[in-house]
Amino acid sequence: MQLSTLDYSFIIVFFAIVLGIGIYVSKKSGKDSSEFFLSGRTMPWWLLGLSMVATTFSTDTPNLVTDIVRTNGVSGNWVWWAFLITGLLTVFIYAKLWRRSNVNTDLEFYEMRYGGKAASFLRKFRAVYLGALFNIITMASVTLAAIKIGGIMLGLEPWETVVGAGLITVTFSALGGFKGVVYTDFLLFFVAMSGAIGAAYYLVNIPEVGGIDALMANEVVKTKLDIIPDFSNRNALIMLFIIPLAVQWWSSWYPGAEPGGGGYIAQRMLAAKDENHAIGATFFFNIMHYALRPWPWILVALASLVVYPDIASIQEAFPNMDETKLGHDLAYSAMLTKLPSGLLGVVLASLIAAYMSTISTQLNWGSSYIVFDFYKQQINPKATEKQMVAVGRISTVVLMVFSAVLALALENALQIFDILLTFGAGTGLIFILRWFWWRINAWSEITAMFASGIISILLKTTALGPLLFNAEDGVFPNWFEYPFVVIVTTVIWLSATFLTQAESQETLRSFYKRIQPGGPGWAKIVREAEADGEKIKKDDEKWSVPQGITAMLLGCVLIYTIMFATGYWIYGRTTPALILSAIALVSAFLLIKAWGRMKEHIL
Template sequence: MGLNTIDYALIIAFFAISLLIGIYVSKSSGKNTKSFFLSGRNMPWWILGVSMVATTFAADTPGLVTELVRDNSGVSGNWVWWAQLLTGMVTVFFYARLWRKSGITTDLEFYEMRYSGKAAAFLRGFRAVYLGVIFNVVTMAGVCLAAAKIANVMLGLTQGETLLISSIVVVIYASLGGLRGVLITDFIQFIIAMIGSIWATIYILNLKEVGGLENLLAHPNVSGRLNLLPDFTDTTSLIPLFIIPLAVQWWSTWYPGAEPGGGGYIAQRMLAAKDEKHATKAVLFFNFAHYALRPWPWILVGLASLVVFPDLASLSTAFPGLEDNIKGHDVAYPAMLTYLPAGLLGLVLTSLIAAFMSTISTQLNWGASYVVNDFYKRFINKASTDKQDVAIGRIATVVLMILAAGLSFFIQSAKDIFDLLLQIGAGTGLLFILRWFWNRINPYSEIAAMAISFIIAIVFFINGKMQQPFLQLEGWQQLVWGIAVTTIGWIAVTLLTKPTDKETLLKFEALIFGASSKFENFRYKILGFFAGTIGIYATLFGTGYFIYGKYILGCSMIALLTIALIAIRFSWKKIF
């Protein structure tokens, strides 16, 4: 597939704008670590919220959604990530204010604020490497693989060529502009990405091969995959797709962008907000846009791909140049984009490049903040100057990108990364929720949770790669076992070890809660949690019902959303 002059012009213009933004803000961002990693703590909620959405608008996300839709479960397969909305709403109404009140630079500083002693220091340093480097590199590798798949299908570029070109651009502006550069480019990238995905969806639905929305929904390859809820009579799909995510997964697992209690780059955005209200609004907007605003264009393209490319064999036939490690159902999304005309093709390619760069730039800045603030400055060079810290941050940015690009050659699909990250974080979520309120939790609790969950994940990963696995367990069974063993393990360690000293706890509670009770306005926060969850799900389902032509159900969802908004406004006034 060839690109026209207008397509190249759009792509080159986007690259140029991104680089110029990085160069423009480099002077102000390079003053010190707070400027480089938190943009001076004066960011409004809307730019932070959009940045969070843009970050999770990764190049691998459309492929993941397409892969889930093409699976036998169809649209309802998305419950494996839709259920994480509950995690997001907990962060909105219970933890966003707490993070902003802490005044720390990275969420890892929490460890030496909440805990004491050498164990707290070790935990902070180890998590800096574990999350900022290892976990972060695995996450970025999945995004790099997705970008390579898109470029291989749509441009005929090899994985090496794709990552070499894209990495150079994203590293330059991320290392120069810091978080401020990332936030500004995220805002532009999100707009481009939304326009591109919606416009592409409309065009694809009207392809003669698809025949419009009505014909698509009636097509035999599609009609059985439209349900928003799984078949409640089929326990083989109901348990892993619906019951486990809603009953267990959302509160018990740690996953980037959906950390129980907030964390990672979500915490970084909250810490960069002007104040507590802006931090809370930013996370609320992020959850609305992430779960209700974006999924349907991807879902519709995924459904359309079942008409044009009903199986992997048809994909391989249509694209004989696909590299072996790139073949998979997630390739169906870029395959459908090859039908786009000149101009629109360039815009959509630009939007996918924007999605890739947005995610990678955020992950790089966030990972580098851990390396600098929680490892280098804390343990290597405590007397380092601001100039040295920023320089180390820029070096870390380059190294993280190289590691992620290299690892991407050893994985095969977005779903593999999703499952692996979910398993690594299995059983740690409850700890992150309770550590703000249960004083008995100590550094050894977190060390135990991290170690046990990682060991279990590696055992299951190796087991799954064996020709004759010694454990015959389904994916959801592995997750449940991981959650159960890890949770029991860290609770046991908590009860068998000494709690943090009282002086540290009193300082922590005075800073975070002040003179008020830990559970002040608790009932209003619970009301906000349920109202926010119901409102966003109502928007998600209502959009689907209107697309399906079920207007009565769609209108009922609008009514439900209206009630939820009233409840959110009421609880908001009480909380603030």
């Protein structure tokens, strides 16, 4: 595929602006570690919210959605749509708690909530486990998508894409720090959204597809349109709908959708001006992420079924593509090759924007773990601000190199998504409860982390998985694998919780005094403190969790109805679209009232 001068102009101008921003903020970002990783905790909600959206607008997301739609239909997206519940719990319950903690990273939380050597080990281990291992896997997934886009659209070899895209991104990330990431995310969001919508509109109307009406009437596409899985298909209903909504959202740790908040979402909440800005940023993110953004990708995925009905047709159209990278996720890139000059440049710039936004965020977040939670804790407790910024920049480069190497060995996006989900299965409940139940201790988290990982590895790499979950003669049905990991991991960590000693009164009281979590799970600690003449509960602090849960439920109704109404408007199904739109308006009104009551509980 040949790019025109106009296409190259869009891309070059975009690169120049992004690198210019990185260079412009580099001096201030390098002033100290707080500036480099949290921008001095002065960020407004709208800028942080857009940054969260831009970060999750990665190059692998449209590939993943395309893979899901082509394999399991539109309803297959419930594997990630269910995480909206997690996201809104973070908005209405956990965002203010994270902002109150005033930590530099979410891992610093461990030595605030827990005590002793176990807490110190947990913090250091997870700094490497999440900041390096999981972070590298996530970035490799994004880089794999860039490799496929580069191979399909530009005919680039995998190493050429990795070197070209990675070099620019790592330079910008190392220079600009968190402020550079957030500032450029503002630009990247609008570029990426424009490219996605423009591509969807054009590709649905190419002659091979024939417009939206012809697309909806296509026999292959019609079987993929259901937003809720077919109830007559029991296996699909359980795997694609029931398990995500009943189990997955609260039980699994997944980057960007951590139960109780965490990762780069927590980083942005910690960078907010105050609690209200942290809440506003996360709510804005969830609306944009779930309600509005998926449909351009879904439309392209549906159109790809008409043009490239199977993998063989993709291979036939792109015979030079590496066979190890062939998969349904390639269909998105394959469709983009049909864009005209000008729009092609915008879309390529938008994909580059998506790649840079996600990778730069992951690099800055991951290096913050390495600096604050490993280097300063383990290697150099007396590190100066200048040394910490230097280590942050070096670790940024190292993380990029390792993720690029791994990306060259991976094959498809859905494969990585499944690995990450299963690997964190069963740990999510701890992240939800640790704020509100005093009895959870450091050993609860250590046990859950290792149990989930070991069980997942055994099921994925040995004969145990097929033996237990074979669809034909296994001990359990194949859909039970994920709940099995959750159940076993939960039993193990609960056992460890009650078999090990609780955290000290000093640690628990100090945590309560700082965070004011409230609720019956801390009643024992509050009573014992009062009996000792120590006041740890503020008189004006009311427990806001019941109001938060109400707001979360109303928020779920609002965002899901907007998402589904949008889909039905696109499908041309006016009646359900009108009904859902009306429900969205009512739920928005009720949510505004609930939010007004909640604000009374925010300090």
